[in-house]
Amino acid sequence: MKKLVLSTIAALGALATALPAAAQELTFWSWRQEDKAQYEKFIDAFEAKNPGITVKFEAFEATNYNTILSTALAGGSGPDVMFARAYGGLETVASGGYLLPLDKDNVPALANFAPAALAAESMRSDKTTYAVPFASQTMLVIYNKDVFEKNGISEPQTWDELVQASEKLKAAGVMPFANGTATAWQNEVVVGGIASTIMGRAFYDDLMSGKADFTDKRYVEALTKLKEISKYFPDGFIGLDYASAQQLFSSGMAGMFVGGSYELSNLKKQNPDIKLGIFATPGLKAEDEKLVAQYFDGGYAVNAKTANKEAALKFVNFLASQEFGQMFADGLNNISAVPGVTFKNELLGEVAELNKHSIPYIMLVHFRYGEPSGSVLLQSEIQKLLSDKATPEEVGKNLTTGLANWYAPFKK
Structure with missing residues (x-):
């Protein structure tokens, strides 16, 4: 009987090791309704490399976004990852303690971003960065x-x-x-x-x-x-x-x-x-x-109260990567804030020169x-x-x- 119990425990342990970790679904909020289809393609690329993590993209009407987001965060809920405004718009949310501070330890790619881009997503008082800049x-x-x-x-x-x-x-x-x-x-x-x-x-x-x-x-x-x-x-x-x-x-x-x-x-x-x-x-x-x-036109931030912190940071690191920056520039015909991105669109290249x-x-x-x-x-x-x-x-x-x-x- 003892041998049977031990063998059963060993078998269950092997099965648990073989099973994938419990799936985590991240909610990702934006004011860019017109970019929904393209972001879903970006998310597909992330999910393919990160099995077990799914991302649900939700877009709101731009003029109401700030109110919807602030209300949700103040109520202790809101998305796991979100579009955040830049400059004064960022400080309104970050000063309430609703956003997770980001730095080169939890998002290493931030070390390569332009200082002006990081300043747009940082508190002026203490220079803490709260979002990955996404565009200029x-x-x-x-x-x-x-x-x-x-x-x-x-x-x-x-x-x-x-x-x-x-x-x-x-x-x-x-x-x-x-x-x-x-x-x-x-x-x-x-x-x-x-x-x-x-x-x-x-x-x-x-x-x-x-x-x-x-x-x-x-x-x-x-x-x-x-x-x-x-x-x-x-x-x-x-x-x-x-x-x-x-x-x-x-x-x-x-x-x-x-x-x-x-x-x-x-x-x-x-x-x-x-x-x-x-x-x-x-x-x-x-x-x-x-x-x-x-x-600089906003950034990607993490909810300080997210229950999926590790998965959220994985996603934000993806959004800070050159791989994503290139997809962003190519797919949305916009100037990515990610360093090292090249522009297939001739006009975007001219903007970068200007x-x-x-x-x-x-x-x-x-x-x-x-x-x-x-x-x-x-x-x-x-x-x-x-x-x-x-x-x-x-x-x-x-x-x-x-x-x-x-x-x-x-x-x-």
Whole structure:
């Protein structure tokens, strides 16, 4: 009998060793509903290499995502892994203790990420990183190559050449720019895409060091030029929303569109035949450094209270890998934040080159950490500027005064 019991125990032990570990299902939340099919392909690749772990991707409407996520986390639940906003949006969640700190010990690949990318997903107070950066976005000018070629226009190298190109398109019955300002956040986009070169890198450096504020003549001049070029926006552009502006450009009715690098894929979906080009808005002189505005667009974070910590970290390490970064760039036609990624898409390669001459997308990167938000202020003030209800000088003063409510360097 004793031998039988021992042999039975040994057999059960062998069987237990042979059986796979209990399956773990991770929930993965996102605001990118439009990317659901592609993320499911990414997840398939992860699951194939990690049997026993499954990932359920759930996407929510973008404008409600922050509220849904914060409510779930505050209630002690929420997803195992989640899309997290960057900059001020990250701090809102991370400061509540809802996210697992990430470092080179639990996610070794983070050691290779660019410092600016990591800063976007870190608390300013203690530099703790809480998410793996997933993409960067760049504000620039997108143009229709066929429209430019038909009208004998080359990429402008000076501000005067940009004005001349706009005049030429207008004379030919083509809208020079498709942009409108009825969708508030688009007002911030046109500042980043048009005014960055004019305000210049030296202004940005002085702003960050506390030597300048938004009343600085360099910033005021940049807004003056933005106001000048807005006469080439569509008639009634003050009431033109984002979706309509996209359609004007993708249909070929307009030659240029000021937007983010995220537009490239969207515009091709709207019109697969359109031939796109991009450029950084030029300065007053040809030798001026042409600048684009860049920011990092969120990251992948782990719930601090997840019951599946080991599996969640395995998944996040996959999301931090060059293998995933390459799939992300190829599958979503977007600029992955993962170091070492190459771009099969020619336009993405051009964006990566333009990013070598960039300044941060100022309000999003630096001034969304208090109330009133710099982005909210800027969007409102640019609407006033472009509808002749404020001067560039007044806009600069109002931005500085508004931010002085919480931004110490502006307090006098």
